Amino acid sequence: xxxxxxxxxxxxxxxxxxxxxxxxxxxxxxxxxxxxxxxxxxxxxxxxxxxxxxxxxxxxxxxxxxxxxxxxxxxxxxxxxxxxxxxxxxxxxxxxxxxxxxxxxxxxxxxxxxxxxxxxxxxxxxxxxxxxxxxxxxxxxxxxxxxxxxxxxxxxxxxxxxxxxxxxxxxxxxxxxxxxxxxxxxxxxxxxxxxxxxxxxxxxxxxxxxxxxxxxxxxxxxxxxxxxxxxxxxxxxxx
Amino acid sequence: xxxxxxxxxxxxxxxxxxxxxxxxxxxxxxxxxxxxxxxxxxxxxxxxxxxxxxxxxxxxxxxxxxxxxxxxxxxxxxxxxxxxxxxxxxxxxxxxxxxxxxxxxxxxxxxxxxxxxxxxxxxxxxxxxxxxxxxxxxxxxxxxxxxxxxxxxxxxxxxxxxxxxxxxxxxxxxxxxxxxxxxxxxxxxxxxxxxxxxxxxxxxxxxxxxxxxxxxxxxxxxxxxxxxxxxxxxxxxxxxxxxxxxxxxxxxxxxxxxxx
Numbered sequence: 135x136x137x138x139x140x141x142x143x144x145x146x147x148x149x150x151x152x153x154x155x156x157x158x159x160x161x162x163x164x165x166x167x168x169x170x171x172x173x174x175x176x177x178x179x180x181x182x183x184x185x186x187x188x189x190x191x192x193x194x195x196x197x198x199x200x201x202x203x204x205x206x207x208x209x210x211x212x213x214x215x216x217x218x219x220x221x222x223x224x225x226x227x228x229x230x231x232x233x234x235x236x237x238x239x240x241x242x243x244x245x246x247x248x249x250x251x252x253x254x255x256x257x258x259x260x261x262x263x264x265x266x267x268x269x270x271x272x273x274x275x276x277x278x279x280x281x282x283x284x285x286x287x288x289x290x291x292x293x294x295x296x297x298x299x300x301x302x303x304x305x306x307x308x309x310x311x312x313x314x315x316x317x318x319x320x321x322x323x324x325x326x327x328x329x330x331x332x333x334x335x336x337x338x339x340x341x342x343x344x345x346x347x348x349x350x351x352x353x354x355x356x357x358x359x360x361x362x363x364x365x366x367x368x369x370x371x372x373x
Numbered sequence: 374x375x376x377x378x379x380x381x382x383x384x385x386x387x388x389x390x391x392x393x394x395x396x397x398x399x400x401x402x403x404x405x406x407x408x409x410x411x412x413x414x415x416x417x418x419x420x421x422x423x424x425x426x427x428x429x430x431x432x433x434x435x436x437x438x439x440x441x442x443x444x445x446x447x448x449x450x451x452x453x454x455x456x457x458x459x460x461x462x463x464x465x466x467x468x469x470x471x472x473x474x475x476x477x478x479x480x481x482x483x484x485x486x487x488x489x490x491x492x493x494x495x496x497x498x499x500x501x502x503x504x505x506x507x508x509x510x511x512x513x514x515x516x517x518x519x520x521x522x523x524x525x526x527x528x529x530x531x532x533x534x535x536x537x538x539x540x541x542x543x544x545x546x547x548x549x550x551x552x553x554x555x556x557x558x559x560x561x562x563x564x565x566x567x568x569x570x571x572x573x574x575x576x577x578x579x580x581x582x583x584x585x586x587x588x589x590x591x592x593x594x595x596x597x598x599x600x601x602x603x604x605x606x607x608x609x610x611x612x613x614x615x616x617x618x619x620x621x622x623x624x625x626x627x628x629x630x631x632x633x
Binding site for chain 1: 471474475477478482485486487583588590591592593594595596597598599600601602603604605606609610613614617
């Protein structure tokens with residue numbers, strides 16, 4: 135899709151950011167009463183809520199694994215979260231995203247501790263503005279910590295992309311619509327292992343290396359914010 | 374994991390430690406590929422692809438319909454995959470489950486993001502009538518690596534597809550307008566080794582999967598990581614290189630098969 139919009143002017147992006155600058159991120163832990171763990175996250179104009187239930191008996195029973203727990207992430211977009219109303223319920227896109235998020239979370243959770251159980255992670259996108267899958271996973275990871283689920287690391291997501299031939303961090307809405315490529319990833323920040331990676335668009339191998347490097351740096355920045363938010367909750371509890 | 378796969382897993386890992394695979398291939402080597410086009414008469418384009426014992430048919434059907442409101446002068450493409458019970462004892466009938474959805478969407482992304490189909494040439498009346506291209510993938514025999522088989526069959530089917538203009542009284546039939554095809558190559562990782570074009574045995578013990586679609590210039594057009602394992606940055610770079618190299622060979626074979 136081509137447009138007349140200029141995504142870059144005087145080294146600044148449409149929303150005034152530098153090429154390697156994240157949108158503003160706000161993370162709150164423990165925002166819901168019933169859920170065992172929850173997180174509210176704002177990432178630019180994205181607003182995402184994540185809630186964790188479990189470990190609890192996996193149903194239907196044939197989904198149970200006698201040796202370990204399963205992770206059941208459900209990424210869902212609210213009907214009002216996008217410009218044209220989205221028909222409620224899972225569609226192909228959301229089912230694919232749910233699958234790759236579940237897989238990324240399974241890597242860090244100590245699943246063997248809970249045979250036959252499911253850990254259910256609900257991700258609701260309330261307001262969507264590009265990058266909802268990494269925002270959703272980032273929130274889900276914090277909600278898992280809040281629920282006390284044992285994990286070997288707190289996974290974190292961030293995207294890099296290409297606009298007007300330049301590799302940039304964390305695409306905004308117009309950049310995503312009119313840009314050349316998008317590379318959302320999720321990493322385990324302690325080891326830099328890559329747990330989720332998708333790419334669409336057009337990148338040369340050199341641009342890919344640059345984008346991956348930038349996205350990993352972005353992940354580490356977001357990781358710090360996750361930990362600060364969790365710390366804040368502990369401080370509040372101690373009072 | 375049941376007992377037989379766990380013994381098999383030990384065996385595959387033992388082989389891999391000695392640099393070997395169960396069917397004698399190198400780590401970055403594909404199985405034999407066969408591409409046959411024009412296998413379904415009723416379809417606008419079709420192809421059967423075999424990668425080893427894995428077998429997939431893609432059929433292309435076209436129809437005239439309304440464009441999306443945000444792209445009133447572009448044709449529409451839609452990709453669906455069916456894991457029919459014929460192909461494996463583990464496949465069930467019924468609406469597509471998440472595996473089939475991921476498969477269709479990864480194939481779709483490779484085709485869409487490389488702008489293979491020139492959708493701007495599929496407009497009949499702006500805002501009113503455009504061509505809709507349906508890519509339907511049928512898995513006939515599942516012996517690993519459905520992603521690449523499905524993608525290759527879809528490319529071959531598209532490259533031999535004719536727009537059925539006569540049937541809709543829109544002039545003569547003509548070949549579907551296409552650009553350069555991206556070639557998708559899939560690797561899996563188990564126990565620290567990464568192998569290209571996994572067989573079913575290898576897929577069953579895989580911890581992580583990575584699909585990379587590259588174009589003629591060696592640029593990357595789509596990627597998808599799957600399963601609950603991880604990759605290091607170095608492994609990803611190696612996979613990209615191996616995908617570009619294999620992609621080159623597969624591209625040549627594809628062109629030959631479709632007579633171009």
